[in-house]
Structure formats: C-alpha cells, structure tokens
Amino acid sequence: MVALIAAVIMIGGPILLGILFYNNLINRKNSVDQALSDIDVQLKKRFDLIPNLVETVKAYMKHERDTLVELTELRTRHMAGGLSVQEQADVTNKVNRLGRGLMLQVENYPDLKASKNFLQLQAAWNEVEEQLSASRRTYNAAVKDYNNGIEQFPTNIMARSMGYQPHAYIEIPEEERENISAKEMFAN
Amino acid sequence: MEEEALHTEGFDSFYERELLPALRELEAERKNIQSTLIYPTVGLGALALGLIAVLPNLGIQSMFLAAITGAGLFTWFKTKASVEFRVEFKNQIIRQILKHINKDFRYSGFSGLKKNDFTGSGIWPRTPDRYRGEDLVTGEIDQTAFSFSEVFAQIYVKDSKGRRRLQTQFKGLFFKADLNKETQHRTVILPDMAERFLGNMGQQLQKLNITRDDLVQLENVDFEKVFAVYGSDQVEARYILSPKLMERILAYSEKHELTPSISFKNSQVFVAIPISKEFFEPRIFRTLLNKEATREYYDDMQLAISLVNELDLNTRIWSKLPDYTEEEREDARRQGRNHRGGMGFGGTRK
Numbered sequence: 001m002v003a004l005i006a007a008v009i010m011i012g013g014p015i016l017l018g019i020l021f022y023n024n025l026i027n028r029k030n031s032v033d034q035a036l037s038d039i040d041v042q043l044k045k046r047f048d049l050i051p052n053l054v055e056t057v058k059a060y061m062k063h064e065r066d067t068l069v070e071l072t073e074l075r076t077r078h079m080a081g082g083l084s085v086q087e088q089a090d091v092t093n094k095v096n097r098l099g100r101g102l103m104l105q106v107e108n109y110p111d112l113k114a115s116k117n118f119l120q121l122q123a124a125w126n127e128v129e130e131q132l133s134a135s136r137r138t139y140n141a142a143v144k145d146y147n148n149g150i151e152q153f154p155t156n157i158m159a160r161s162m163g164y165q166p167h168a169y170i171e172i173p174e175e176e177r178e179n180i181s182a183k184e185m186f187a188n
Numbered sequence: 189m190e191e192e193a194l195h196t197e198g199f200d201s202f203y204e205r206e207l208l209p210a211l212r213e214l215e216a217e218r219k220n221i222q223s224t225l226i227y228p229t230v231g232l233g234a235l236a237l238g239l240i241a242v243l244p245n246l247g248i249q250s251m252f253l254a255a256i257t258g259a260g261l262f263t264w265f266k267t268k269a270s271v272e273f274r275v276e277f278k279n280q281i282i283r284q285i286l287k288h289i290n291k292d293f294r295y296s297g298f299s300g301l302k303k304n305d306f307t308g309s310g311i312w313p314r315t316p317d318r319y320r321g322e323d324l325v326t327g328e329i330d331q332t333a334f335s336f337s338e339v340f341a342q343i344y345v346k347d348s349k350g351r352r353r354l355q356t357q358f359k360g361l362f363f364k365a366d367l368n369k370e371t372q373h374r375t376v377i378l379p380d381m382a383e384r385f386l387g388n389m390g391q392q393l394q395k396l397n398i399t400r401d402d403l404v405q406l407e408n409v410d411f412e413k414v415f416a417v418y419g420s421d422q423v424e425a426r427y428i429l430s431p432k433l434m435e436r437i438l439a440y441s442e443k444h445e446l447t448p449s450i451s452f453k454n455s456q457v458f459v460a461i462p463i464s465k466e467f468f469e470p471r472i473f474r475t476l477l478n479k480e481a482t483r484e485y486y487d488d489m490q491l492a493i494s495l496v497n498e499l500d501l502n503t504r505i506w507s508k509l510p511d512y513t514e515e516e517r518e519d520a521r522r523q524g525r526n527h528r529g530g531m532g533f534g535g536t537r538k
Binding site: 035133134 | 422423424430
C-alpha cells in the first residue's frame with residue numbers, strides 16, 4: 001500500500017511540476033508577445049499622425065520641407081511592409097528623431113505654435129509618445145520576467161527542452177531618458 | 189532653502205498681525221474651559237478616594253474598571269465643554285490660516301471626504317465599519333481641482349478569542365485630485381512591507397497576493413524598495429508612473445519622513461498620508477499663544493496642498509514639451525538664427 005502511494009507520488013510529482021513549469025513559461029512568453037504587439041499599436045498610431053503633422057506644419061515651416069518629405073517617406077516604407085526587424089528599428093528611430101526635432105523647431109514659429117490645429121496635433125503626438133514609452137517599459141519588464149524564467153532554476157530545465165531562447169531588451173532612446181526640462185532652457 | 193525662509197517670514201508676520209488678536213480672544217475662553225474642568229476632575233478624584241476608603245476590599249479589577257469609567261466621564265465632560273470652542277477655533281484660526289495660503293480655498297471644519305471616495309480609491313480592501321471625516325479643504329491650483337480632509341476609519345476584526353473588536357483601518361490625511369492623464373484602469377501604490385523584511389522572497393510573495401491586482405515591477409530600484417505597485421493594466425501603470433513621477437514620490441516621502449499610499453483611478457489620484465494625530469484641533473490644557481504650535485496647523489495643511497505640485501499634476505501633456513537633449517536644443521537654436529538672419533530665438537520670452 002505504502003509502496004503504491006510512494007510510486008504515485010514519484011511519478012505524478014514530476015509530471016505535475018512539469019505541467020506547472022510548462023504553463024508558467026508559456027505565460028511569460030505570451031506576456032512578451034502581448035507587450036510587443038502593444039508597442040506596434042502605438043507605433044502605428046504615431047505613423048498615422050504623420051500626414052496630419054505634415055499638413056498642419058508645412059504652410060508655416062517652409063524651411064523644414066526636407067524633414068516633412070522624409071517623414072512621409074518613412075511612413076510609406078513602413079506601410080509597404082516586409083521590413084526586417086533591423087530596418088523597422090531604423091525607421092522607428094528616424095521618426096523619433098525627426099519628430100522631436102520638428103516639435104522643437106516650432107518654437108521659432110509662434111503663429112503655428114498657437115494655432116488650434118497644431119495644439120491638437122501636439123497633444124496627440126505627446127500622448128502617443130507617452131504611451132509608447134510605457135509600452136516599451138512594459139515590454140522590457142516582460143522580457144526580464146521571461147529571461148528569468150528561462151535562466152533560473154528549476155524552470156530553466158523545462159525551458160531548455162522547449163527550446164526557449166532569451167530575448168533582447170528594447171533600447172529606450174537616449175533622448176527620452178534625459179531629465180533636462182524645457183523650462184530651464186527657456187529661462188536663459 | 190531661501191524659499192523656506194521667505195515662507196517662514198510671511199507666516200511670522202501673518203501670525204503677529206492677524207492670528208494673535210483672534211488667538212488672544214480664544215485663549216481667554218480656553219482658560220475658562222480649563223478651569224471648568226477642574227470641578228469634574230476634583231469631583232471624580234474625591235469620589236475615587238471616597239470609594240477606596242469606604243470599600244477597602246476593592247479588587248484590582250474593580251479599581252481598573254473605575255479608572256476607565258473615570259477617564260471616560262472626564263473625556264465626556266471635556267468634549268461637552270469644548271464643543272463651541274472647537275467650532276469657533278476652526279472657523280477663526282484654521283479658516284484664516286487656509287485663506288492666508290490661498291484666499292479662494294474653501295474650508296469646512298466638520299465635513300470630510302466622502303466614504304465613497306475612501307472605498308473607491310482601491311487602497312483599502314475593506315469598506316470601513318466606522319468612518320469619520322473632518323476639516324475638509326477644497327480648492328484649485330491652476331487647472332487642478334483637489335480636496336483633502338482628516339479621516340478616521342475603523343473596521344471590526346476578530347481577535348484570537350473570537351471576539352469582535354474595532355481596529356483602526358486608517359487615521360490621517362486623505363487627499364484627492366484631478367489627474368493630468370486619462371485612466372481606464374486602476375493602479376495602486378502601497379508601502380512595501382514584504383520587500384523591506386524579506387527582500388526578493390518578499391517579491392515572490394507579493395505576486396501571490398490575491399486580493400490585489402497584478403504586481404507591477406518597475407525599474408527604479410529605490411522606488412521598489414519603498415513601494416509595491418499593483419495595477420490592473422501593466423502598460424497604464426507605467427504610463428502613469430513615469431520615471432520622473434517615481435522620483436517625485438520618493439522625494440516627497442523622504443522629505444516628510446512618511447510613506448503614503450497612492451492610487452490612480454477614474455482619472456483621479458488619491459493619496460493617503462497616515463499620521464496618527466488630531467489635526468487642526470485647539471489645545472485645551474496648554475496655551476494657544478504659541479507660534480510653533482500654530483505653525484503646525486499651517487505645515488499640516490501644506491503637507492496635503494503641496495501634493496499638487498509635488499506630483500506635478502499641473503503639467504498637462506497637451507502643451508508639454510518633451511525632454512530635449514542639449515544637442516537637440518543647440519541644433520534648434522542654430523537653425524532659428526539662420527531663419528531669422530541672426531535674431532535667434534532666445535529673444536524676449538516671458
């Protein structure tokens with residue numbers, strides 16, 4: 001009788017644990033995928049703002065035409081699809097840089113800056129940037145959790161047999177990490 | 189530091205000029221009350237002595253009971269005698285101090301934030317069985333509407349013998365304000381008890397906390413040591429808790445040496461400041477003509493009011509400029525100069 005119970009535990013125990021670990025790892029992987037798709041949603045929103053941005057700004061900022069043209073091109077490339085991960089990252093970073101540069105240039109055009117269209121656009125753009133930042137941070141947290149699951153004992157045993165590899169973190173652009181406030185700058 | 193000194197001077201002259209006259213009147217009344225209370229004290233004391241003399245076989249239990257009854261009677265007398273005094277004190281002194289901070293702020297000495305707000309905030313898992321709010325302050329700073337009050341909430345718990353008794357759920361200041369971001373979910377920040385005692389293991393335990401939303405693990409290590417964050421949406425929690433806001437919350441906690449609980453829900457922010465003292469009450473047995481004691485009322489008010497700025501609630505994203513690097517600004521300046529043929533855009537700005 002005792003031997004039977006012992007046998008059940010010795011066989012059933014690892015199976016049960018196996019199931020738990022497996023499900024746990026699937027959970028972590030899914031969190032990563034979910035977070036990645038959230039980022040894509042925000043990126044898409046930002047790309048969708050580009051036509052609006054170009055329209056609002058082009059009448060005023062004649063000197064920025066090159067920037068506007070480039071932004072439109074970047075959007076076209078993105079919409080065309082079929083970009084590799086690296087190309088996608090390049091496009092995203094360029095949009096980052098150009099968008100920020102443009103917004104800062106607006107300081108030179110007080111009429112534009114005060115116009116209702118621009119204010120609405122700025123609100124929408126800033127909102128997307130904040131959401132984007134939050135999504136990136138969530139992705140990195142999910143990746144950390146996932147990598148922990150893959151590398152820490154005892155789930156790493158299961159991970160190996162599932163063939164799971166660690167993911168890389170997303171880099172938060174340096175510009176977003178700076179803490180200088182615009183107020184300080186204009187006070188000078 | 190300089191700002192603090194100016195503020196103190198402002199208060200000093202305000203104290204001399206406007207508060208002292210009112211305090212002097214109230215002081216006369218306070219002395220009356222104090223002397224009135226001599227009679228019940230003496231009376232109760234005499235009664236006690238009398239009983240001990242007459243009934244020499246009083247056990248410890250009965251004496252204890254008598255002492256408690258005596259204290260209860262005394263408190264009852266004190267409350268009765270000072271009711272009007274408290275009302276006058278709040279209306280004159282507390283209200284004046286508030287108006288000095290901002291003449292448009294409103295004060296109601298005997299109302300508090302509603303129980304709905306308290307329970308709705310999500311900071312406490314249980315609805316209080318007893319709830320009392322006092323010293324309600326309402327106002328706006330720029331575009332942010334806020335209000336706060338003293339709150340005393342209690343719940344019934346069963347002790348080890350299965351008896352029901354009242355336990356303090358929260359005592360302190362409870363603050364509410366409009367949030368400068370839209371929220372669809374709930375994010376709650378609580379003092380991190382587990383991590384303090386158990387470190388990483390504590391984190392694992394926190395993940396299992398079923399009465400709360402999912403644990404949100406944030407990048408700011410110092411913040412994580414002090415607080416535990418629970419949120420019903422991971423992305424929104426980070427959307428609200430930007431790195432800057434986490435730093436601000438930490439700075440506020442360190443400056444005032446307390447650990448608040450904070451929640452974000454329905455595009456509002458709730459802050460619970462647990463301090464177990466009686467706020468905005470007049471002293472009965474000590475003189476009212478004391479600048480430091482009076483200054484304490486002012487400081488307590490600022491403790492809550494300052495939250496609007498400490499949490500940067502007035503920065504609206506809509507007109508906010510992102511954080512630009514020095515390089516980017518240099519480029520912009522250069523281009524500005526090119527466009528205007530040398531005028532630059534430093535110019536004359538307000």
